Amino acid sequence: QKEVEQDPGPLSVPEGAIVSLNCTYSNSAFQYFMWYRQYSRKGPELLMYTYSSGNKEDGRFTAQVDKSSKYISLFIRDSQPSDSATYLCAARDNNAGNMLTFGGGTRLMVKP
Amino acid sequence: SAVISQKPSRDICQRGTSLTIQCQVDSQVTMMFWYRQQPGQSLTLIATANQGSEATYESGFVIDKFPISRPNLTFSTLTVSNMSPEDSSIYLCSVSPPGTNAFFGQGTRLTVV
Numbered sequence A: 001q002k003e004v005e006q007d008p009g010p011l012s013v014p015e016g017a018i019v020s021l022n023c024t025y026s027n028s029a030f031q032y033f034m035w036y037r038q039y040s041r042k043g044p045e046l047l048m049y050t051y052s053s054g055n056k057e058d059g060r061f062t063a064q065v066d067k068s069s070k071y072i073s074l075f076i077r078d079s080q081p082s083d084s085a086t087y088l089c090a091a092r093d094n095n096a097g098n099m100l101t102f103g104g105g106t107r108l109m110v111k112p
Numbered sequence B: 001s002a003v004i005s006q007k008p009s010r011d012i013c014q015r016g017t018s019l020t021i022q023c024q025v026d027s028q029v030t031m032m033f034w035y036r037q038q039p040g041q042s043l044t045l046i047a048t049a050n051q052g053s054e055a056t057y058e059s060g061f062v063i064d065k066f067p068i069s070r071p072n073l074t075f076s077t078l079t080v081s082n083m084s085p086e087d088s089s090i091y092l093c094s095v096s097p098p099g100t101n102a103f104f105g106q107g108t109r110l111t112v113v
Helices: none
Strands: A004-006 A011-014 A019-025 A032-038 A045-051 A054-058 A061-066 A071-076 A085-092 A106-111 B004-007 B010-013 B019-025 B031-037 B043-050 B068-072 B075-080 B089-095 B108-112
Touching: A004 A085, A011 A019, A019 A085, A019 A106, A032 A061, A032 A071, A045 A054, A045 A061, A071 A085, B004 B089, B019 B031, B019 B089, B031 B075, B043 B068, B043 B075, B075 B089
Parallel strands: A011 A106, B010 B108
Antiparallel strands: A004 A019, A019 A071, A032 A045, A032 A085, A054 A061, A061 A071, A085 A106, B004 B019, B019 B075, B031 B043, B031 B089, B068 B075, B089 B108
């Protein structure tokens, strides 16, 4: 079993829809959770991060962590065609160095 | 934050040859990470490179195949040696300065023919 699991998609939604992207993880030591967006032929770029449980909002994006169920979510409101990309969740145990453990990525397509 | 310059951005190489990928960071960092991303897959950590010591390789990756240099705190290279078509992938360097998140270079898209 991978430490971070993510549905690969693809997920296709119409423009303006609310998108929910999810990951589960198995390592209880993970404390820091991140979402990266990767456009085709580009490196991943950090979108949002959260520490421990709770929600964090940034514009149209909301990151949510539920440590009791080991569940990570990213919500995108009013989705745009420019949001079409692969979204990678990642987790880190700060007591085990700075190495990230990535999910497999979910490919999102927002259709105009 | 950290800005990472990675080159080449892409290359097409003959099997049996080697390619060295360079990664330059705009600030000093202790650890640099090298990842591989095969087509349609997520990122797999190849090795962690600390300045002044040998790189630490993950399971399935060996120094003879992926030698790494780390001559100073802002620079690292990864060499893909004796390439085969199975090495066709995107290679990414990353840094994670203390107290911040991980940042990535733009990646090197390698095609081995």
